[in-house]
Amino acid sequence: MRARSAVVAGLASAAVLLIGWHAGNQAASTPGRSATASAVPPPGTRTPRPESSGPASAGPTTPGSSGSAAKDGTFDGSQIQTRYGTIQVQAVITGGKIADVVALQMTDVGFRSGEIDQQAVPMLRSEVLSSQSANVDTVGGATYTSEGYLNSLQAALDSANFKG
Numbered sequence: 510m511r512a513r514s515a516v517v518a519g520l521a522s523a524a525v526l527l528i529g530w531h532a533g534n535q536a537a538s539t540p541g542r543s544a545t546a547s548a549v550p551p552p553g554t555r556t557p558r559p560e561s562s563g564p565a566s567a568g569p570t571t572p573g574s575s576g577s578a579a580k581d582g583t584f585d586g587s588q589i590q591t592r593y594g595t596i597q598v599q600a601v602i603t604g605g606k607i608a609d610v611v612a613l614q615m616t617d618v619g620f621r622s623g624e625i626d627q628q629a630v631p632m633l634r635s636e637v638l639s640s641q642s643a644n645v646d647t648v649g650g651a652t653y654t655s656e657g658y659l660n661s662l663q664a665a666l667d668s669a670n671f672k673g
Contacts, residue, residue: 578670579602579669579672581602581603582601582669583601584600584601584602584666585598585665585668586598586600586613586664586665587661587664589656589657589660590657591616592618593618593619593622593654594615594616594617594618594622596615596616596654596658596661598611598612598613598658598661598662600662600665600671602671606641607666607671609638610637610662615654616653625650625651625654626651626654628651629648629651629654629655629658633645633648633654633658633659637659637662640673643663643666643673644659644673
């Protein structure tokens with residue numbers, strides 16, 4: 510009985526070490542991140558997205574108001590590689606406005622990634638449709654999903670010549 514307890518304790522210790530090693534490897538292999546990265550806000554919390562360094566506008570613009578008008582149709586965004594898988598969205602432009610955003614491919618590394626996507630993607634879609642732009646805040650706790658989603662969307666909007 511005592512030998513069995515020792516074996517079980519040894520296996521449990523080995524499992525904890527392996528999990529810690531794996532987590533450390535993932536953090537170390539991510540460029541610009543360390544194993545002691547700052548705390549992650551809980552999922553569903555909104556965090557501001559950095560503004561682009563492009564020229565400031567003189568006031569509000571309407572879709573298609575600068576340059577040539579946006580093309581109506583369905584436009585696939587780029588496939589964006591993230592730490593947790595590939596993200597790709599599709600933008601539907603109707604009457605010079607974003608009518609819909611469809612997730613074609615979402616992150617797929619681990620169960621938690623899918624849970625985060627289920628919370629973050631509807632929030633991102635709603636914000637994009639309200640603002641008629643890919644320049645919306647990321648969802649706290651879903652940074653990789655948010656950035657991948659919004660970058661793929663921006664590529665789709667660019668191919669539609671959409672200026673939101």
